[in-house]
Amino acid sequence: MTLTLLTFFGTLAAMEGVAWFAHKYIMHGFGWGWHRSHHEPRTGIFEKNDLYAAVFAVLAIILIALGNAGWYPLQWVGAGMTAYGVLYFVAHDGLVHRRWPFKVVPRKGYFKRLYQAHRLHHAVQGREGCVSFGFLYVPTIERLRRQLRALHGGPLRAKGAATGELGAEGGDAADSSAPAKTP
Known part of the structure; x- marks a missing residue:
């Protein structure tokens, strides 16, 4: 056992x-x-x-x-x-990614950090220069933002793009308690 x-x-x-x-x-x-x-x-x-x-x-x-x-x-x-x-x-x-019927955006704690970390992963257009490759372990958002700024060499999706991803600083959308738009 x-x-x-x-x-x-x-x-x-x-x-x-x-x-x-x-x-x-x-x-x-x-x-x-x-x-x-x-x-x-x-x-x-x-x-x-x-x-x-x-x-x-x-x-x-x-x-x-x-x-x-x-x-x-x-x-x-x-x-x-x-x-x-x-x-x-x-x-x-x-x-x-809200592929389920429930559309909850976490507002605090671990689940908010998980949500924000994955938004930062999708902030980069393409496959290069991304951060946060884990799915359940999440470093601090500040650490991920520093990594994103240090690694980034390609274009970022514009804030409010079709997938609701973040701007270059990983700012507003990740910090907002409003839901990001996802397809």
Whole structure:
């Protein structure tokens, strides 16, 4: 039981590192062809970027199946991946991008910081010079703004653009309690 819980929660925690790495080096690297759709106005319910969730889901299903076939710890690795996927789906797709029916903009605490950090990630046009590649771990907004200013070399989306992203300083829209516009 203890090994099971350690495997499950260890995988759940480790997935943030895996997601950060995949987001920075795969999605903003050679996998930009799929991920680009996430940085552009969405037309319809789905975007090509959703294929990444499908890939991770297939991997989790395979691990759970292998666990059920006798490679017992793999079942809980797959379950931890699935739990991370659910948290990602609720926090990132639901809260940040409002792809869910509820349209809540957090006004304080961790969820506000999560929301603001992802807005800063989308402040840059294109795949270069972005900040905040994690999905659930969030550095301070001040730190992300400093990183954005230090890294930025390309054009930023104008404040109030179609996706409601931030201006060059990561200012008003991230600090505002008013909802940003998302497709």
